[in-house]
Every structure is written in C-alpha cells, then in structure tokens.
Amino acid sequence: MNRAWRCGKCRGRMMRGNTMKEKLYTIELTDAVKSGDECLFCWLERKLEQENLEFVLGSSYMEDDIRGETSRKGFCRHHTKMMYDYGNSLGNAWIFKSRLEYVNQELKKQISRHVPGKGAGFLNRFRKAEEPGSDASSPAETWIRSEGEHCYICGRMREIYQRMLDTFVYMLRNDPDFGELLMDSKGICLPHFADVLMICGKRLKPEEKQMWIPRLGELMTRNLDRVQEDIDWLIEKYDYRNQDADWKQSRDAVQRTMQKMAGIYPADPVFRCRK
Numbered sequence: 065m066n067r068a069w070r071c072g073k074c075r076g077r078m079m080r081g082n083t084m085k086e087k088l089y090t091i092e093l094t095d096a097v098k099s100g101d102e103c104l105f106c107w108l109e110r111k112l113e114q115e116n117l118e119f120v121l122g123s124s125y126m127e128d129d130i131r132g133e134t135s136r137k138g139f140c141r142h143h144t145k146m147m148y149d150y151g152n153s154l155g156n157a158w159i160f161k162s163r164l165e166y167v168n169q170e171l172k173k174q175i176s177r178h179v180p181g182k183g184a185g186f187l188n189r190f191r192k193a194e195e196p197g198s199d200a201s202s203p204a205e206t207w208i209r210s211e212g213e214h215c216y217i218c219g220r221m222r223e224i225y226q227r228m229l230d231t232f233v234y235m236l237r238n239d240p241d242f243g244e245l246l247m248d249s250k251g252i253c254l255p256h257f258a259d260v261l262m263i264c265g266k267r268l269k270p271e272e273k274q275m276w277i278p279r280l281g282e283l284m285t286r287n288l289d290r291v292q293e294d295i296d297w298l299i300e301k302y303d304y305r306n307q308d309a310d311w312k313q314s315r316d317a318v319q320r321t322m323q324k325m326a327g328i329y330p331a332d333p334v335f336r337c338r339k
C-alpha cells in the first residue's frame with residue numbers, strides 16, 4: 065500500500081496494467097485545470113506538498129516504521145523550514161530527535177574511517193583527500209553530501225508527481241473535455257512545461273505528438289504574451305501620467321511572472337497547521 069495517500073483523498077480512477085494497478089489522478093488534474101491558476105502543475109504540487117506536511121506532522125511520526133524512514137532519509141532545507149513553520153513543536157521534536165540520533169551514529173562511523181592506521185584502504189583514502197590538488201573527497205564529506213539528496217517529503221512528492229504527468233498524457237489521449245479546458249486555461253509555468261514536453265515526447269504516439277506539441281506550444285506562448293503585457297503595464301503604471309489609469313490585470317503581475325518563470329508562489333503565506 066502506498067502510504068503517500070493513506071491519509072485519504074484517494075479519488076482517482078485506476079488504470080489496469082498487466083501486473084499492477086496504477087492510480088490515475090484524473091479528478092485532481094481536472095480540478096487543477098479548472099482552478100484558474102497560472103500553472104495546473106504548480107497548483108497540484110502545492111496541494112501535494114501541503115498534504116505531505118500534514119501527513120508527516122500529523123500522527124505518522126509516532127509509527128516506528130515511518131519515523132525509521134524519516135530518520136534515515138531526513139529532509140531538505142526547503143522542507144525543514146516548512147516543517148518548522150507548520151507548527152507542532154512536539155511532532156518536530158520527535159522527528160528531529162530520531163534523525164539526530166541516526167545522523168550522530170552514522171557520522172561517528174564515517175569520521176572513524178579518517179583515522180590513519182586503521183587499514184591500508186582507509187589510510188589511502190585519507191591520504192588522497194589530504195594531497196594538495198587532489199579532488200578525492202573524504203568519506204564523511206561524501207556521506208554528508210549524499211544525505212542532502214533524499215529528502216523524505218521530496219521523495220514522496222516526486223513519486224506522485226510522476227503519476228500526475230502520466231495522468232496528463234492519459235487525459236490528452238482519452239478526455240477531449242480536458243484538452244479543451246487545458247487550451248482555455250492560463251497554461252503552464254516554464255519548469256513544468258519542460259516536464260510536459262518530456263512526458264509527451266516519451267508517451268504520445270507520433271500522430272498524437274503532431275497534434276499536441278504545436279497546441280501546447282501555442283498555449284505557452286499565448287499565455288507568456290499575456291503575462292508579459294501585464295508586467296509591462298505594471299511598470300507603465302508607475303509613470304505619473306498613468307496614475308489615474310486602470311490597473312487592468314497587472315496588480316499581481318510580479319508574483320505571476322515569478323511563478324511562470326520559476327514554478328513558485330512567492331506571495332503565498334506560510335503554511336501552518338490548520339487544527
């Protein structure tokens with residue numbers, strides 16, 4: 065069972081495969097495309113991230129297997145900050161107490177490998193790291209850096225996001241209403257558009273690509289032009305000659321342009337525990 069969605073909201077349809085059933089996020093994608101957001105995938109990712117924070121800092125940390133996993137995997141800088149901001153000091157204390165115990169234990173092992181005279185292999189590695197101009201890193205450094213690469217929350221989100229991309233292709237193929245909603249939407253941000261091009265390139269048949277790649281390109285450029293107009297007008301509005309002119313759609317043009325460029329919501333308030 066995929067723990068990521070044990071906390072509920074398992075509303076999508078199932079796709080029958082030969083060996084396994086893959087969840088399809090058709091309802092989530094339809095909600096996203098109807099949201100009026102600058103990017104349906106940003107909208108989905110934000111929702112997914114918030115649900116994951118609620119899961120991690122809900123009561124899951126009291127389950128040994130989950131806390132074992134969060135202790136081994138840890139959290140990236142971005143999600144560590146989000147966990148602090150979310151609240152639940154006791155939950156964070158349990159999670160980070162266990163993580164600290166694990167890191168402390170592992171780091172001791174890695175540091176002990178630096179001590180000269182503990183065997184030729186370890187000694188050679190130590191010496192290499194010390195040689196001027198050598199690019200060999202110490203075991204402890206390599207281990208610490210690798211610890212930053214497997215955030216528990218990022219990992220859960222990556223898995224579901226991949227399924228959402230698969231669902232996007234499934235819906236382009238099988239749901240004409242979704243295709244029309246998409247073409248009437250505000251489009252996709254730049255980073256998510258790269259993922260869409262990647263998945264369409266991999267999964268669509270040649271004749272489907274001939275139809276969808278130009279349409280998606282047109283959706284992108286049309287909406288980038290719209291946001292460009294908005295941010296251009298925002299600058300114009302600062303001209304004293306335009307002080308009484310209408311703002312049009314430009315009041316929030318800075319954050320929407322940032323979202324289109326970077327796939328983020330810079331104006332979002334901090335996400336806190338809602339209980």
Ligand SMILES: [Zn+2]
Nearest residue numbers: 103106253256
């Ligand atoms: Zn996006």
Ligand SMILES: [Zn+2]
Nearest residue numbers: 140143215218
């Ligand atoms: Zn992360």
